[in-house]
Amino acid sequence: MEIIVAKNAGLCYGVKRALKIAQDTRQSRNGNVFCHGELIHNPRVITDLKNQGIQTIKSLGELKEGTVIIRSHGISPKIFQRLKKKNMSIVDATCPNVKKIQKLVERLAKKNEDIIIVGNREHPEIKGLIGHSRGKVKITENVQEAKRSPRRKKRSVLAQSTQDLHLFETIVAALIEKTEELSVHNTICQSVQKRQKSTSELAASVDTLFIIGGRNSSNTNKLYEISKKIQPNTYFIERADQITPRMLKGAKRIGLSGGASTPPEAIREAVLKIKASLSHHIPREIMIQ
Amino acid sequence: MEIIVAKNAGLCYGVKRALKIAQDTRQSRNGNVFCHGELIHNPRVITDLKNQGIQTIKSLGELKEGTVIIRSHGISPKIFQRLKKKNMSIVDATCPNVKKIQKLVERLAKKNEDIIIVGNREHPEIKGLIGHSRGKVKITENVQEAKRSPRRKKRSVLAQSTQDLHLFETIVAALIEKTEELSVHNTICQSVQKRQKSTSELAASVDTLFIIGGRNSSNTNKLYEISKKIQPNTYFIERADQITPRMLKGAKRIGLSGGASTPPEAIREAVLKIKASLSHHIPREIMIQ
Numbered sequence: 001m002e003i004i005v006a007k008n009a010g011l012c013y014g015v016k017r018a019l020k021i022a023q024d025t026r027q028s029r030n031g032n033v034f035c036h037g038e039l040i041h042n043p044r045v046i047t048d049l050k051n052q053g054i055q056t057i058k059s060l061g062e063l064k065e066g067t068v069i070i071r072s073h074g075i076s077p078k079i080f081q082r083l084k085k086k087n088m089s090i091v092d093a094t095c096p097n098v099k100k101i102q103k104l105v106e107r108l109a110k111k112n113e114d115i116i117i118v119g120n121r122e123h124p125e126i127k128g129l130i131g132h133s134r135g136k137v138k139i140t141e142n143v144q145e146a147k148r149s150p151r152r153k154k155r156s157v158l159a160q161s162t163q164d165l166h167l168f169e170t171i172v173a174a175l176i177e178k179t180e181e182l183s184v185h186n187t188i189c190q191s192v193q194k195r196q197k198s199t200s201e202l203a204a205s206v207d208t209l210f211i212i213g214g215r216n217s218s219n220t221n222k223l224y225e226i227s228k229k230i231q232p233n234t235y236f237i238e239r240a241d242q243i244t245p246r247m248l249k250g251a252k253r254i255g256l257s258g259g260a261s262t263p264p265e266a267i268r269e270a271v272l273k274i275k276a277s278l279s280h281h282i283p284r285e286i287m288i289q
Numbered sequence: 290m291e292i293i294v295a296k297n298a299g300l301c302y303g304v305k306r307a308l309k310i311a312q313d314t315r316q317s318r319n320g321n322v323f324c325h326g327e328l329i330h331n332p333r334v335i336t337d338l339k340n341q342g343i344q345t346i347k348s349l350g351e352l353k354e355g356t357v358i359i360r361s362h363g364i365s366p367k368i369f370q371r372l373k374k375k376n377m378s379i380v381d382a383t384c385p386n387v388k389k390i391q392k393l394v395e396r397l398a399k400k401n402e403d404i405i406i407v408g409n410r411e412h413p414e415i416k417g418l419i420g421h422s423r424g425k426v427k428i429t430e431n432v433q434e435a436k437r438s439p440r441r442k443k444r445s446v447l448a449q450s451t452q453d454l455h456l457f458e459t460i461v462a463a464l465i466e467k468t469e470e471l472s473v474h475n476t477i478c479q480s481v482q483k484r485q486k487s488t489s490e491l492a493a494s495v496d497t498l499f500i501i502g503g504r505n506s507s508n509t510n511k512l513y514e515i516s517k518k519i520q521p522n523t524y525f526i527e528r529a530d531q532i533t534p535r536m537l538k539g540a541k542r543i544g545l546s547g548g549a550s551t552p553p554e555a556i557r558e559a560v561l562k563i564k565a566s567l568s569h570h571i572p573r574e575i576m577i578q
Contacts, residue, residue, distance in 0.1 A: 165465075165466070168465070169462035169465055170462075172458075172461060172462065172473075177454070177475070177482070179475065180475055181473070181474050181475075182472070183472050183473075184465055184472075184473055186465050186466070186468065186471070
């Protein structure tokens with residue numbers, strides 16, 4: 001019996017940085033501290049922040065005097081201007097990788113390039129990027145949409161920082177058939193690429209896999225989709241107490257992985273829960289993390 | 290019983306043009322007329338040209354006074370200079386699509402770009418392109434080679450004009466993982482892309498398929514490889530008399546396709562041969578061409 005935690009599972013640099021900025025801000029400032037939207041996509045972390053005195057707001061109307069933190073996914077320049085008009089003190093926790101993509105999109109939009117971003121229309125990072133392009137980008141979510149793209153002489157394509165690399169490659173393949181010169185900017189975060197790779201390798205070597213993270217986390221959902229295709233016994237859980245004996249029935253090699261917004265405690269608790277459920281065996285635990 | 294000829298099978302614009310240039314040259318010029326290498330990769334056509342008084346030479350040493358035709362695949366600037374030094378009268382039958390790729394390679398090499406060409410090292414088009422880049426390009430023949438490429442911030446990739454589109458897409462996918470900004474120039478000739486597409490569609494709808502063309506024709510070989518994966522009963526033939534009763538045993542829907550250098554007579558003769566072999570049936574013939 002083995003329990004194996006995927007290499008590169010859990011919190012990435014951008015998320016750790018955003019959490020540190022939020023906590024430092026709370027400690028150093030008096031008055032209200034707000035976060036515009038969820039700082040990261042994990043309900044457990046949001047509750048922790050609330051307990052520390054950082055309120056997550058959904059709309060700008062909820063803001064009162066004080067400090068507002070821009071979350072890791074970034075915002076559009078328009079929203080930034082509205083926060084300034086409200087005389088809020090602004091602390092920017094946008095992930096540096098996302099910042100780089102925002103600048104790339106601005107640069108390409110200024111040159112009037114035909115730009116496609118592979119991502120989810122409803123994701124805050126994408127909404128921010130649309131703002132940075134002044135509405136000039138086209139969002140493509142799947143291969144079918146890419147295949148319907150008109151023929152172009154020149155075009156640029158980039159990706160949401162947490163995109164599934166394989167989907168990005170498939171969409172690029174479809175666009176090659178529609179474009180004479182296609183500039184492909186691989187803007188998928190290196191840590192996301194590594195996590196997807198090590199999780200899919202783990203999925204191929206275990207008989208049961210748990211993906212731990214927030215249901216609304218884009219990159220955790222993608223980890224689940226990638227793993228499920230390789231190992232059908234893949235389960236998406238938000239908390240350790242969602243692991244049932246039925247899920248563990250007959251399991252001999254159990255894998256665990258978590259997204260960029262999954263705190264290490266969540267993974268540790270899942271390991272403990274599995275060990276407790278299998279107390280009649282002596283599991284050999286391998287933490288590659 | 291049906292016999293179906295693939296849409297877009299047979300001679301492409303560049304090949305038809307090269308043949309016309311060669312024939313016009315023979316008619317308008319006195320003295321020797323040579324072709325530097327095979328004008329197109331089809332032994333039947335080369336024999337026809339010889340009978341018309343156009344000699345195919347393998348090395349520049351074979352040249353005597355007269356006119357030399359540059360074949361559809363193009364040549365390197367170095368060879369061009371050597372032909373000029375020999376005081377040959379030069380007639381250029383390089384395919385306009387290949388000419389465009391030669392110019393693209395020159396432009397990218399001048400900018401000192403990191404250039405990869407997806408193609409066959411031994412193919413004359415590729416040898417010509419290496420010359421136009423002044424030796425600055427790297428040739429990649431397969432995905433394994435692409436995966437071994439070093440990491441780069443910026444890189445350009447293009448293809449031999451007769452490359453298999455699917456292989457090109459797979460190699461691009463591998464390069465995306467090694468490159469921050471990858472400029473993909475889809476230099477595969479539109480007519481090659483259409484022929485590959487219609488032939489693979491045909492392969493999926495028939496029970497037996499004949500690919501007709503020269504054994505040394507790159508694009509015909511690719512048609513065969515693509516079709517063989519879809520329909521195992523795919524046969525590569527150079528001449529109609531290579532069709533045997535064993536190949537036709539049990540066949541109900543027979544497809545035919547040919548490469549860019551396959552003359553229409555070769556396809557017509559194959560259709561006649563199949564009809565004759567199946568004379569006890571009355572085949573319904575569909576020429577989509």
